[in-house]
Structures are given as C-alpha cells and as structure tokens.
Amino acid sequence: MSGNTNGRVFWAGNEIIAEAALRAGCNFYGGYPITPSSEIAAHLSLRLPQVGGAFIQMEDEIAAMGAVIGAALGGAKALTATSGPGFSLKQENIGYAVMSETPCVIVNVQRGGPSTGLPTAPAQSDIMQARWGTHGDHSIICLTPLYPREVYSETVRAFHLSEMYRTPVIIMIDEIIGHTTESFAVPSDSELAPIQPRSWYEKHAAQNSWRPFHDFYQGKHIHITGLSHTQKGFATTQPEVVHASLMHLVNKIEDDQPKIELNEEYMLDDAEIAVVSFGSPGRAARAAIDQARKQGIKVGSFRLLTFWPFPTARVRKLVDDVKAVIVPEMNMGMLRGEVERAAMRRDVQLVGVNRMGGVPIEPQEILDAIMEVKRGL
Amino acid sequence: MRTEIRFAGVGGQGNLLAGEWVALAAHQMGLNALQSPTYTAQVRGGPTSVDVLIDKDEIVYPRLTDLNFFLCLAQNAWSYFARQLKPKSVVVIDPNLVTDVGEGPQMIYSIPIIQITKQKVEKPVYTSAVSLGIFCRLIDVIPQKEMIRVIEENAPSGTVEKNLMAFHAGWESVSQYASVSRSELAKKVEHV
Structure with missing residues (x-):
C-alpha cells in the first residue's frame, strides 16, 4: 500500500x-x-x-x-x-x-x-x-x-x-x-x-419492531441461541412464534430490497441487447460494449452491485425493454439462472458467456457474443 | 494512450517488484496505473508475471490484450506468458534463461540480464532494477528521473545505491545489444 x-x-x-x-x-x-x-x-x-x-x-x-x-x-x-x-x-x-x-x-x-x-x-x-x-x-x-x-x-x-x-x-x-x-x-x-x-441503529430498530438487542457486558442479562426463539431470546417450538420469527428473518431484508439495491447501468436507454454481469466480467463487458457501439450496435450494460437480495423487478423490466440478454460470468450460469427466473418465460433470447479455468473473460469473447446475437435479431 | 507492460520470470527474481515500481511511478505522475500479478500457489520457483497498464484515460479492461513491452527471465514463464504479443511489441529476454522463443514477427532484445547484474552489482537480487533500466530506456512512458525517484523512495534502506547502479547498468546495456528478429533466434535453437 x-x-x-x-x-x-x-x-x-x-x-x-x-x-x-x-x-x-x-x-x-x-x-x-x-x-x-x-x-x-x-x-x-x-x-x-x-x-x-x-x-x-x-x-x-x-x-x-x-x-x-x-x-x-x-x-x-x-x-x-x-x-x-x-x-x-x-x-x-x-x-x-x-x-x-x-x-x-x-x-x-x-x-x-x-x-x-x-x-x-x-x-x-x-x-x-x-x-x-x-x-x-x-x-x-x-x-x-x-x-x-x-x-x-x-x-x-x-x-x-x-x-x-x-x-x-x-x-x-x-x-x-x-x-x-x-x-x-x-x-x-x-x-x-x-x-x-x-447505539445509533437502536432507534431504527425500535421504529421497525426489530428484536431488542443489547451487547454483552453492558449491564443486561442476555440470551443468544441458534434455536428458534422468542423475542426474549429463549428457545421455543411454538409453531406461530417460529413461523413469525422466520418470516421476520426473511422479510426484514426482502421488504427493503429496493432500498438495498444498487446497480450500474451503462448505455441502456436505447439498447436492444443488454449485457448483464456482476464483478470482474463487468469491465470486459464495458470494453466490449464501447467497441460494439462504435459499430452502431445498440447494446448496454446492467451490472449488479447487490446480488442478494436479487433485483428481480428491475431485471424483469430490463428483459421487457430488450430483445436479447448476454450474461458473461466465471461460472457455469449462476447469474443467468437468476435472470431466467426474473424473466418468467418472457420471450427474450438469453445467452451465456461462461468461462472457468482461472482466466478472465476477455472483451473479445463478449463482443463475439454480441455480434452473433445481433446477426440473429 | 494505453501502454501494456509485462515482466515475467520465476518467483523470487523480483519481477513482481519491477512491475509494482513501474505502476507506482505512473501513479505518482498522475496517470492511471493498474498492476496485477499472476502467480501459482508456489510463488518461489513457479512461473510468475506482473501486468502493468498505464493510461491517461480511464482503464476499462484491467488485463492485457496488446503488449507494448514484454521482459522474460525464464523459459517456463515464456511458455506461460508470451501471449498477447503484437508484431510491434518490444520483447526482452535473458538468452541464458530463455532459449526457445518460437516463431514470431517481433524483434527481440537478447540481453544477459542476470550476468550483467552479477558483474555490475555483484548480487542477483538487483535484477529487478536492471530490468527497470532496460524498460525505461526502451519504452517512452516513465521518464528516467521519475523511475529513479521511485527507486530512491521505495528501495529498502541500505540498498538504494546498489539499486541505482543496477538501474543504470540496465539502461546502458540497451545500447550494447542490438535487437534481433524472433525468427532468427528461433533458428538458432533448431541448430542446437
């Protein structure tokens, strides 16, 4: 450093x-x-x-x-x-x-x-x-x-x-x-x-009926467990309480998904092809898009900065706005699967650019995919 | 303009350090600089390389695609990393360590870098500074005085003088060894 x-x-x-x-x-x-x-x-x-x-x-x-x-x-x-x-x-x-x-x-x-x-x-x-x-x-x-x-x-x-x-x-x-x-x-x-x-977050917790939370060694007796528990922190098997506590664990995040979501959108306004990515392939995607744009191809990038909770609504809208989606990722299609789920059988061409083996996806590979998709449109 | 630089060799030769200092010099000049090492789990002895990108504009793709400069100090590193070369790439090898370069359109500076290091500064530990001298002379992106400043500021205490000697030895060596075509070097291997 x-x-x-x-x-x-x-x-x-x-x-x-x-x-x-x-x-x-x-x-x-x-x-x-x-x-x-x-x-x-x-x-x-x-x-x-x-x-x-x-x-x-x-x-x-x-x-x-x-x-x-x-x-x-x-x-x-x-x-x-x-x-x-x-x-x-x-x-x-x-x-x-x-x-x-x-x-x-x-x-x-x-x-x-x-x-x-x-x-x-x-x-x-x-x-x-x-x-x-x-x-x-x-x-x-x-x-x-x-x-x-x-x-x-x-x-x-x-x-x-x-x-x-x-x-x-x-x-x-x-x-x-x-x-x-x-x-x-x-x-x-x-x-x-x-x-x-x-302590600053305590006020927020009170407003949202979060569970009471006290740090150890601050003068209160507290009980922490990995078992399903009541709001007081003690184990329970009462079905309604267990159900409500699990709903709380999921919904406290899922309900706020729009507040947590962060994406980078690049040249999507008039795009007919979207490259959807996260992490490293995002830079190769941008380089490929810059080159494709020079050739007049209407392509843009959608890059996730929050992968979970997944931006399902935004991706669904994106799929509605374009004719084809290309998903480059250094795995066998994990993001592509989520895009497919968000697309809910909409009529859109979904293409993966997948690379394992420890070397990054190059701009040329994404550009090749863009060109091939464009030819088929 | 985007400049792409790669120093390759085996772990322990100081190639990663050479790349780090080139990138740091560019950064301190206010340019955008990016540096990424490649190494296997066994850093000492295995093939290593460091890729450096320098650009006045934003660096979008962080890996090399068209090398401007490639310096290689090991045959196994050549096999791994002699990629992304373009016809006009400036290539430097130590002929005692890289013997088989294969066919290609490039011109290659064949400079006995380790031997020069041993002769001029005695210890091979200063190889990276010799490489930096060669790089600085051949590629017009980091002025000599900026490179020297980075060496002065970052070399471990007590080694600045030797590092600078090594840097100048590298710089001078370029005028003593004319570049030869890669194909010619490849033919030599066939004769052996």
Whole structure:
C-alpha cells in the first residue's frame, strides 16, 4: 500500500477492503489466512492494533467465524475474510449469525472450486453459496463491487447494512479484484453510507419492531441461541412464534430490497441487447460494449452491485425493454439462472458467456457474443 | 494512450517488484496505473508475471490484450506468458534463461540480464532494477528521473545505491545489444 498523490491512492482490492473496514469503524478481525484473501488479514494484523482494535488468527475458518460472532455480540464491528474452501467451513456459523441476528461482515475473495480447487486464480462460482450456503429459510445481503471506489464504498455500506438489518453481510469479490492494484480517489464521507456506532441503529430498530438487542457486558442479562426463539431470546417450538420469527428473518431484508439495491447501468436507454454481469466480467463487458457501439450496435450494460437480495423487478423490466440478454460470468450460469427466473418465460433470447479455468473473460469473447446475437435479431 | 507492460520470470527474481515500481511511478505522475500479478500457489520457483497498464484515460479492461513491452527471465514463464504479443511489441529476454522463443514477427532484445547484474552489482537480487533500466530506456512512458525517484523512495534502506547502479547498468546495456528478429533466434535453437 503506497503512493498517496493528491488524494489518489494506489491500493490493491484486498487492501481497499481492509482500509474501508477501518473507515467504517471495524475494530475486530478474526480470520484464518487463505489465498487469494490473505492480504486482508495481513493488512489488518498491522493496522487494527494501531487504531486500538483487535486482530486474532484462529485455529481454523470455523473458529474464525465464531470469533467474529462473539466479538460482534460484545459490541465490536467485526470482519472476516476468506475464499472458497474457508467459505464452506464458515457456513454453519453464518447461519448462527443469521438466526441470532448478529451484525458482521464476511468477505469471500473467490477462487476456483469445488474443494481446494484453483488457488490464486479467479472464479465467481460461490455466488449461490452466498445465498443458500447455510441451511434453513433466511435472507442475506450480498454485495458485488468491482471498481476500486466501489470496493471501498461497498465495504463501508456492508457494515452499515449489517448493523441496520442485524444480519451478516457478504462481500463477494474475486482474485482479480483482490489482487489488482490501481489508482483511485478515496471517497469522502458524504459519498459513503453512514458511519455510526451501534447505539445509533437502536432507534431504527425500535421504529421497525426489530428484536431488542443489547451487547454483552453492558449491564443486561442476555440470551443468544441458534434455536428458534422468542423475542426474549429463549428457545421455543411454538409453531406461530417460529413461523413469525422466520418470516421476520426473511422479510426484514426482502421488504427493503429496493432500498438495498444498487446497480450500474451503462448505455441502456436505447439498447436492444443488454449485457448483464456482476464483478470482474463487468469491465470486459464495458470494453466490449464501447467497441460494439462504435459499430452502431445498440447494446448496454446492467451490472449488479447487490446480488442478494436479487433485483428481480428491475431485471424483469430490463428483459421487457430488450430483445436479447448476454450474461458473461466465471461460472457455469449462476447469474443467468437468476435472470431466467426474473424473466418468467418472457420471450427474450438469453445467452451465456461462461468461462472457468482461472482466466478472465476477455472483451473479445463478449463482443463475439454480441455480434452473433445481433446477426440473429 | 494505453501502454501494456509485462515482466515475467520465476518467483523470487523480483519481477513482481519491477512491475509494482513501474505502476507506482505512473501513479505518482498522475496517470492511471493498474498492476496485477499472476502467480501459482508456489510463488518461489513457479512461473510468475506482473501486468502493468498505464493510461491517461480511464482503464476499462484491467488485463492485457496488446503488449507494448514484454521482459522474460525464464523459459517456463515464456511458455506461460508470451501471449498477447503484437508484431510491434518490444520483447526482452535473458538468452541464458530463455532459449526457445518460437516463431514470431517481433524483434527481440537478447540481453544477459542476470550476468550483467552479477558483474555490475555483484548480487542477483538487483535484477529487478536492471530490468527497470532496460524498460525505461526502451519504452517512452516513465521518464528516467521519475523511475529513479521511485527507486530512491521505495528501495529498502541500505540498498538504494546498489539499486541505482543496477538501474543504470540496465539502461546502458540497451545500447550494447542490438535487437534481433524472433525468427532468427528461433533458428538458432533448431541448430542446437
């Protein structure tokens, strides 16, 4: 990390996440190193003690997630980072954070899977695991920033959303974003989501009939459990109470989906072809669109910054407005499946550009798909 | 204008550092700079490369597509990373480490970089600075004084002087080794 020049810095994606977390007030990191996410831990092991925070390397990924939940329940703004294999291990405790409504932020710098898979090479094949990796009905917030400024601002927003909705928030980037060092200007306070202590969110919770929430060691006796529980935090099997508590877990996020949603739309106004993407392929998509536009092809880009909750209504409208949708992604069609679901059998051509194997999708591949679709229109 | 640069070799040669310093110099000049390393899980000994992009305008696609400059210090790295070359790419190899370049339209500077490093600054650890000198002389994007400033500011304490010696050795070496066509180099391999 180096080179502050006129407010512009030259940081890698993983460093950006670490620095943005500190800006958001993160004062605890519990983790276990795994490539390509390790620089987040390395950076915070240096920086957290400088700002009075705590860094702990646990014995494994499961314990790391447990440490994060414990710290958050003690009042800390807590973060952990991992990659595919570690993300799998964390799932049980992510469910515990969902059920116990514990705010925390989890970063997955994606690499190829399954299993140990492809270390230090990019993939986007954990995006469904972010949604459904832990068992049971629930909702989750999952952010997919791309450009350095977005990585910064979305990390800050992740902490805000986690406190706002008392939920784990997952940031999904990939090896390319994590390891690419780039010049950018750090956003000012006014460009960022609120940065507030937990007490600030209590008022919001009261307004929304959220469950009462008190940190450990603040003078109140509290009870936390992963069992279905009443508003007082004690286990229950009463069907109406269990049903209502699960509805609460899902609806607190799904009802606010429009407030949480963030997308980047580029040249869509007159587009007859839309390229829908998230994360790294978004830059290849833009390069391809710029080239296609030069040849007079009406194509635009729709890029998701919030993958979960999925922007179903917006994508449905998009599908209505265009004749064809191209979905480039570094997996076998996870986003394409969601677009198809949102499209609800509408008459639109849906084409995937899929690349596994650890090398990024190039602009030319997307351009080829655009040209082929255009010929068929 | 977009400039695409790649330093490749095996882990431990300092190629990643060379790329980092080029990108940092561009950043400090107020240009948009982007740098991304590629390495396997075994960083030491495995093929590595660092890609650097420099542009006055916004950098949209963050990976290389048309290389302006490619410097390679290992045969296995050549096999991995000698891609995205265009006919006018400036290519530099150490002929003691890269022996089989295959056919292609490029002109190649064949400079014994490790040997020069050992002769001029004794320790091969300064290879990255020699590479930087060669890069700076051949590609007109980072002025010599900007590169020197980055070396002075970022070299570990006690190594600045040696790094600068190495940088100048690289710079000077360019005038001693004329470029040869890739096909000619490929033919030499056939004879061996």
